[in-house]
Amino acid sequence: MSNATQRIQDAKNTLGSDLVILGHHYQHDSVIQHCDLTGDSLELARNVAGLSSRYIVFCGVIFMGESAALLVDKNQQVFMPDLDASCIMSDMAPDPVVYNVLEQLKKSGKKVVPLTYVNSSAAVKAVVGAEDGASCTSANAGTMLQWCLDRGDSVLFLPDKNLALNTADVLGIPDAERRVIDITRGGRNIDPNVALGAKLLIWPGCCAIHSIRMKVSHIEQARAAHPDCTIIVHPECSPEVVQAADVSGSTSKIIKYCEEAPAGATIYIGTEINLVERLMKRFAGEKTIIPLQRSACKNMAKNTEDKLAFLLEDLVQAHRSGTPPKAEPVTVDDETAANARLCLERMLEACS
Numbered sequence: 041m042s043n044a045t046q047r048i049q050d051a052k053n054t055l056g057s058d059l060v061i062l063g064h065h066y067q068h069d070s071v072i073q074h075c076d077l078t079g080d081s082l083e084l085a086r087n088v089a090g091l092s093s094r095y096i097v098f099c100g101v102i103f104m105g106e107s108a109a110l111l112v113d114k115n116q117q118v119f120m121p122d123l124d125a126s127c128i129m130s131d132m133a134p135d136p137v138v139y140n141v142l143e144q145l146k147k148s149g150k151k152v153v154p155l156t157y158v159n160s161s162a163a164v165k166a167v168v169g170a171e172d173g174a175s176c177t178s179a180n181a182g183t184m185l186q187w188c189l190d191r192g193d194s195v196l197f198l199p200d201k202n203l204a205l206n207t208a209d210v211l212g213i214p215d216a217e218r219r220v221i222d223i224t225r226g227g228r229n230i231d232p233n234v235a236l237g238a239k240l241l242i243w244p245g246c247c248a249i250h251s252i253r254m255k256v257s258h259i260e261q262a263r264a265a266h267p268d269c270t271i272i273v274h275p276e277c278s279p280e281v282v283q284a285a286d287v288s289g290s291t292s293k294i295i296k297y298c299e300e301a302p303a304g305a306t307i308y309i310g311t312e313i314n315l316v317e318r319l320m321k322r323f324a325g326e327k328t329i330i331p332l333q334r335s336a337c338k339n340m341a342k343n344t345e346d347k348l349a350f351l352l353e354d355l356v357q358a359h360r361s362g363t364p365p366k367a368e369p370v371t372v373d374d375e376t377a378a379n380a381r382l383c384l385e386r387m388l389e390a391c392s
Contacts, residue, residue: 042345044345048352049074051349051355055359058093059093060077060091061097062075062079062087062097062100063075063077063100064078064079065078065079065295067099067100067343068344069314071345072099074345074348080290080292081159081177082290082391084104085107085388088112091112092116093116094115095116095117095119096116097118099348101127101339101340102120102124102125102161103160103162105370106162106380107162108370109162109369110372110384111384117365118369119365121342121350122342122343125342127159128247129159129247130161132246133160135161135166136226137226138154138198139167139227141196142167142196144227145230147232150236151192151193152192152196153191154171155174155176157177157197157198158175162372165379165380165384168379168383169380170382174188174386175386177387178274178291179290181275182211184390185240186211189239194235194238194240195241197240198243199243199245200243200246200247201244201245202277204243205218205242205279207275209279213239219238221241221244223244246276249312249335249336250273250277250311251276253335254273254278255333259271259281259285260284262330262332266306266328268306269306269308271285271332272289272293272297272307272308273288273310274289274291294311295315298322298327298329303327304326306330307330308331308332310331311335313334313335351367
């Protein structure tokens with residue numbers, strides 16, 4: 041047992057029910073082993089709303105910590121091992137630009153309902169919530185896109201272009217009714233008339249882990265090496281990769297797919313490497329799990345076992361002394377929180 045592991049276990053024993061640790065599937069095993077709850081964005085959001093612990097430690101990236109902070113009550117605090125664990129995709133949709141785009145689109149006279157992937161800041165969720173919009177995860181994108189389509193003339197889907205395109209394929213939205221929008225000049229360069237002929241307006245963001253690193257050539261190589269294999273990829277991959285694969289789905293769907301595959305199956309997985317390696321270990325000797333391409337998220341990796349140990353020791357000191365922790369909690373100002381919470385709650389209600 042490492043020194044950090046022992047320190048974390050000691051802290052958990054001291055804090056007891058006052059502490060709960062959440063971890064996203066993309067965290068390293070050294071962190072996941074200490075998490076009380078693990079899951080994808082939707083699973084963790086659902087769980088946060090029902091927690092009663094005083095301290096909630098979220099091992100993920102900052103938009104996840106913010107979402108948790110929106111869903112807890114005033115007597116609870118959310119902490120992260122590293123507050124600098126950002127998200128490149130989220131950063132591609134700054135809230136002032138989202139606001140400007142929506143203001144321009146209003147000039148079309150059409151009702152454009154915004155739908156933001158949870159991979160977005162609380163400030164963006166607030167802009168979306170104020171415009172009668174909602175959030176979605178990769179697990180419920182189809183449900184939430186239809187929810188938005190039922191409430192307006194068109195939908196602005198942000199920030200992930202690939203998830204938007206792949207979800208549109210699932211719902212059968214024709215190519216002629218889709219437009220990737222222009223967000224240059226801070227969103228002021230967009231032509232409002234783009235909303236007149238399109239049911240789906242798409243933000244041009246992406247996830248480097250899936251969009252850039254997973255390629256059709258990797259699928260071709262996998263099939264050449266193992267003709268009987270099946271390939272499952274995350275829907276943040278390009279439409280070309282998704283179409284070339286056998287299945288696409290959220291991290292939870294990927295896990296379930298591996299669980300339900302027959303013994304002896306060979307499965308290539310196109311997603312973040314920590315989850316793939318965890319599945320490789322879990323099914324070793326029963327099924328063959330192979331990464332389509334090794335692709336690691338540097339921001340997820342910022343949460344380490346050592347940082348978790350230091351954070352928990354700080355919480356123990358605060359617990360014993362009755363003073364505030366030295367660590368900075370994840371907070372969202374009241375004005376932003378009100379509308380951002382609406383954005384999340386609409387999703388949770390629609391997908392309950």
